[in-house]
Amino acid sequence: MYPKPIERYFAPRNLEEALRLRAEYAAECALIAGGQSLLPRMKARLASHRTLIDLNHLENLTGIESVMDCVRIGALVRHRAAAADPRLRQTASALSDAAQAIGDLQVRNRGTVIGSLCEGEPASDIAPAAIALGAHLRLKHTVGERLVPVTALKSGVIDPREVATHLEFVTPTPGTFSAYLKVGRAAQDRPIIGVAALVVFDREGRSTRAVIVVGGVHPAPQLALRAAATVKDVLLTSRLLTTAGEAAAAEIATQDDTMASAQYRSQLIRSLVPQVLAQVLARFRQEAR
Ligand SMILES: Cc1cc2nc3c(=O)[nH]c(=O)nc-3n(C[C@H](O)[C@H](O)[C@H](O)COP(=O)(O)OP(=O)(O)OC[C@H]3O[C@@H](n4cnc5c(N)ncnc54)[C@H](O)[C@@H]3O)c2cc1C
Numbered sequence: 562m563y564p565k566p567i568e569r570y571f572a573p574r575n576l577e578e579a580l581r582l583r584a585e586y587a588a589e590c591a592l593i594a595g596g597q598s599l600l601p602r603m604k605a606r607l608a609s610h611r612t613l614i615d616l617n618h619l620e621n622l623t624g625i626e627s628v629m630d631c632v633r634i635g636a637l638v639r640h641r642a643a644a645a646d647p648r649l650r651q652t653a654s655a656l657s658d659a660a661q662a663i664g665d666l667q668v669r670n671r672g673t674v675i676g677s678l679c680e681g682e683p684a685s686d687i688a689p690a691a692i693a694l695g696a697h698l699r700l701k702h703t704v705g706e707r708l709v710p711v712t713a714l715k716s717g718v719i720d721p722r723e724v725a726t727h728l729e730f731v732t733p734t735p736g737t738f739s740a741y742l743k744v745g746r747a748a749q750d751r752p753i754i755g756v757a758a759l760v761v762f763d764r765e766g767r768s769t770r771a772v773i774v775v776g777g778v779h780p781a782p783q784l785a786l787r788a789a790a791t792v793k794d795v796l797l798t799s800r801l802l803t804t805a806g807e808a809a810a811a812e813i814a815t816q817d818d819t820m821a822s823a824q825y826r827s828q829l830i831r832s833l834v835p836q837v838l839a840q841v842l843a844r845f846r847q848e849a850r
Contacts (some may be wrong), residue, residue, distance in 0.1 A: 563601035569682035597672035655739035689776035693757035740840035802835035
């Protein structure tokens with residue numbers, strides 16, 4: 562199907578112009594970054610917008626940079642660039658794993674990390690990893706800006722006059738390791754379940770902090786708090802990882818939908834949580850060697 566005709570298309574060259582257009586057309590416009598979610602939705606006529614504002618010509622939003630003690634990812638950073646970035650690989654592996662797990666090469670070449678978050682789709686690979694890292698979105702409008710935690714992103718949180726310019730998180734301290742794993746219906750598909758884990762280890766290999774986030778559940782990714790508690794202040798053993806999987810499956814509410822049954826999702830959580838924690842542990846051991 563073809564999308565409904567659009568009436569206005571703008572390709573602003575700087576952020577000020579983009580913000581001005583965004584404020585002027587507000588609810589009737591959509592921003593387009595990679596178009597990997599927006600265009601399929603418009604073609605299926607699940608969305609229609611009279612005005613499109615194309616962000617692709619904006620300067621200074623294509624980089625991944627360290628600013629003070631933070632990592633800042635610009636709104637035009639594609640999944641492929643995030644997956645390949647050596648600094649993210651080193652300090653925020655969960656996010657590079659998630660970016661690498663998305664779709665196929667064409668989708669990763671065009672789709673942006675921030676577009677994934679702004680889309681607010683529960684079956685997203687990026688959101689659980691961003692939550693595990695404690696990331697925030699920087700939202701700008703013509704007269705100001707604010708930081709919104711990724712945990713708070715749900716439909717309606719981003720005002721139609723705002724543009725997300727950066728994803729930001731505090732650079733993980735030495736000893737922090739993370740990973741993300743997913744299961745989709747097929748390779749290159751959205752996650753039925755995706756799990757991100759982050760663990761901070763002390764010198765003896767004891768975990769001092771653990772975060773486990775489960776995606777692919779409604780209405781948004783959930784923190785598995787009890788599962789994380791089972792792997793905190795301990796030396797991780799395979800028995801503990803299994804216990805964490807059991808705890809996560811028990812505490813996370815799952816849903817039936819066209820992709821999978823609730824029961825299958827719970828089974829995936831039980832099996833993915835130990836696997837992703839084992840991957841985190843392997844990364845710690847590799848570095849400690
Ligand atoms: C074939 C295919 C396979 C896919 N597989 C996966 C998968 O395995 N896992 C997965 O998680 N996703 C998958 N996706 C979804 C897709 O990868 C992401 O949703 C996509 O990366 C979104 O980013 P984008 O830049 O393309 O966003 P766009 O489509 O350009 O925009 C998405 C939404 O976000 C808004 N938006 C974009 N940028 C901003 C901004 N800076 N500020 C405010 N609002 C903004 C837009 O207005 C729009 O509403 C797949 C998509 C396709 C087509």
